[in-house]
Amino acid sequence: MSNRVIAWIDQRFPLSSFIKHELTEYPTPRNLSYWWNFGFLAGFVLVLQVVSGLFLAMHYKPDTALAFDSVQHIMRNVNYGWLLRYMHSTGASAFFVVIYLHMARTLYYGSYRAPRELMWWSGQIILLTIMATAFMGYLLPWGQMSYWGAQVITALFGATPFVGDQIVIWLRGGFAVGDPTLTRFFALHYLLPFVIFAMVFIHLIALHSVKSSNPSGINLRAKDNIPFHPYFTIKDFFGLGIFLIVFCAFLFFKPDFFIGTENNIPANPLHTPTHIEPEWYFLPFYAILRAVPDALGGAVAMALSILIYGALPYLDRSKIPGGARYRPIYRLLFYIFVLDIMVLAYVGGQPPVGPVVSINRIATFIYFGVFLVLPFASIWEERWLRARGLPPAVQEILANEASQHGARQ
């Protein structure tokens, strides 16, 4: 019976061939480590955010007079409203955790290199959209941090030459963050996840065209690939189990961990909290903004600090396959960079006084310095590795690539 139903569908829609092509026969490198788990986890968190957000939207009221109380209503009166709300707020942080780990893996193993540039760039658009969504979502509870965060970030656009003031007023729909701002942020916060979904599909179509990278950095022979299902579905689901344990630990035991205490006070346009800081996932970029003693320069530096990732496929000039594992200089740069981001995140959360200012500036200098050094370091590193003698297998790969390249010309 079910065979006949499937046959009926297959005549009209490529169901079986799709499952075969994208799952049961989709070739996946057999040496993928758990670092390749985070894309799946990001997809899971996206669904979690959309579902919990949908049910929250059934109870939330985007009106400055009602917003704060409607969140309290969700927390106190709505059945499992506390669960939905904390799931959504913890989920936002979880989203950035898995996305940042996903990006760190891409950087370490050089997964952004040819032919995966479009995956890297579509991923970048996803990151920027998630950042915008998270920022707008943070205004919705209409607490003090919500209000002043939105006030400060929208004010950033005031640094635009000539039309800065008009842009800020246009963004806010008023002279300060107010009811029009809240309503439009709610509308856009609801819209952007659909954009993220569309970009995720593009990301996945690109993935299934170029296939997964792997820790060796070399495209494996056909016999070294194994079907995605069941081998990696089971691996991804095991990783999901570990993720859920950590996620639920925060959700049920430390739900306020990621919510500023100041945000339990309703927004007050006449009083700024003594210490404002953005959510943890924006801290490194916020630190870069503060490092430049000029409004426009700071805003440009912050924008650049995120957009510069897109240039990586061109900044990394080395042809040696295998990511940081087989590239000592690149590996050193990677660890300097990760450490530097952590320093930036730390100083971003400190009041900008005393040594914090200098540390902030040095760390910002190193952040951009790594990108500037990379083109030279990667060429020099390749020359050094070749002079030292590459393993025969790698030499063969490079020779093959060179001959293919020559044949095409």
Added chain:
Amino acid sequence: MTASSDDGNAPQDPARRDFLGTVTAAVATAGAVAACWPFISSMNPSTDVLAEANTEVDLSGIAAGQMQTVAWQGKPIFILHRTPDEITAMAASNGGKDPQPDGQRVKNPQWLVVIALCTHMGCIPNKNSEGWLCPCHGSVYDNSGRILSGPAPRNLDIPPYTFATADKIVIGKS
């Protein structure tokens, strides 16, 4: 240990592996279904809505022959203070299409408490001296809320209510 095959990876007992697979899938499915419950439950009435489930009404201000409309769970309720004549007339009759003795429709013959929605299409009937006339499709009810003529299939429904004191009722609690 039983003798193993040449390939060390070959399953020694496939049935055992299948069992583990089935159990894992069953537990995962049960977990996923259970995880749906908070989402579904969040669409049920919240506690502040449930808190409005009961309505208290003070009857002392309603004179004989007067009617008051109150809201209970978002629905209109007619409270009719019947005169001795009306009580006698209603006790004598058994209604029309949906016969029911008046005694079964009241807790205290002075007070008729009915849900003010026509049992036909849910319009609110208008009071007249004989009872009610529904403006939508012309259903006629007597002073016991019993259907006499028109398209309505049933007598006006009686909400659960109880007399807290002689002149105070709680609608929603029986």
